[in-house]
Amino acid sequence: QVQLQESGPGLVKPSQTLSLTCTVSGGSISSGDHYWNWIRQHPGKGLEWIGHIYDSGSTYYNPSLKSRLTISVDTSKNQFSLKLSSVTAADTAVYYCARVTGDHSMDVWGQGTTVTVSS
Amino acid sequence: DIQMTQSPSSLSASVGDRVTITCRASQSISTYLNWYQQKPGKAPKVLMHATFNLQSGVPSRFSGSGSGTDFTLTISSLQPEDFATYYCQQSYNTPFTFGPGTKVDIK
Numbered sequence: 001q002v003q004l005q006e007s008g009p010g011l012v013k014p015s016q017t018l019s020l021t022c023t024v025s026g027g028s029i030s031s032g033d034h035y036w037n038w039i040r041q042h043p044g045k046g047l048e049w050i051g052h053i054y055d056s057g058s059t060y061y062n063p064s065l066k067s068r069l070t071i072s073v074d075t076s077k078n079q080f081s082l083k084l085s086s087v088t089a090a091d092t093a094v095y096y097c098a099r100v101t102g103d104h105s106m107d108v109w110g111q112g113t114t115v116t117v118s119s
Numbered sequence: 120d121i122q123m124t125q126s127p128s129s130l131s132a133s134v135g136d137r138v139t140i141t142c143r144a145s146q147s148i149s150t151y152l153n154w155y156q157q158k159p160g161k162a163p164k165v166l167m168h169a170t171f172n173l174q175s176g177v178p179s180r181f182s183g184s185g186s187g188t189d190f191t192l193t194i195s196s197l198q199p200e201d202f203a204t205y206y207c208q209q210s211y212n213t214p215f216t217f218g219p220g221t222k223v224d225i226k
């Protein structure tokens with residue numbers, strides 16, 4: 001079955017760029033039936049949708065993050081990535097990648113990766 | 120953005136209890152409403168999609184109802200493994216938004 005795994009630095013300095021990659025295994029990112037999301041969860045808080053990307057490269061971003069956000073896909077590596085620039089302590093969170101199905105539910109999630117923004 | 124609210128924010132219940140969690144959207148979202156369960160330190164897990172549809176592998180004690188702006192998740196007989204936080208999420212349009220969560224703990 002399809003599995004997702006986030007990877008990237010766990011510590012990022014303020015004002016720098018947070019970069020994470022989600023590797024898809026057990027299935028193709030280019031299946032066409034799904035699209036690929038990033039979600040984050042601040043410590044002890046609820047879930048915030050960051051954005052998503054289709055295998056075509058089309059993206060949708062949360063307006064609250066749009067000016068700092070880039071989501072990209074590498075179909076040859078079966079991966080998609082997130083870059084969030086000019087980070088502050090407010091970007092400290094657990095970051096999840098997730099697959100969205102045709103009925104727009106997030107049916108497969110990565111285990112999450114904790115990113116701390118601190119000098 | 121569509122705002123999602125949930126009530127209650129937390130509840131205490133016993134094994135075997137019937138539990139109902141309510142979710143409300145700030146505008147009509149038809150039936151584009153999903154429910155997730157999250158346990159501490161774990162990723163969320165989808166329980167219900169498109170309001171009524173039980174995700175494969177999820178026990179039938181979970182059910183969902185509603186349309187438009189008001190939705191409910193019902194657990195017919197609470198089991199020990201159901202103690203968790205539950206989130207609703209609208210997928211009607213972007214930005215996708217989640218409710219603040221309902222924590223279900225042991226009475």
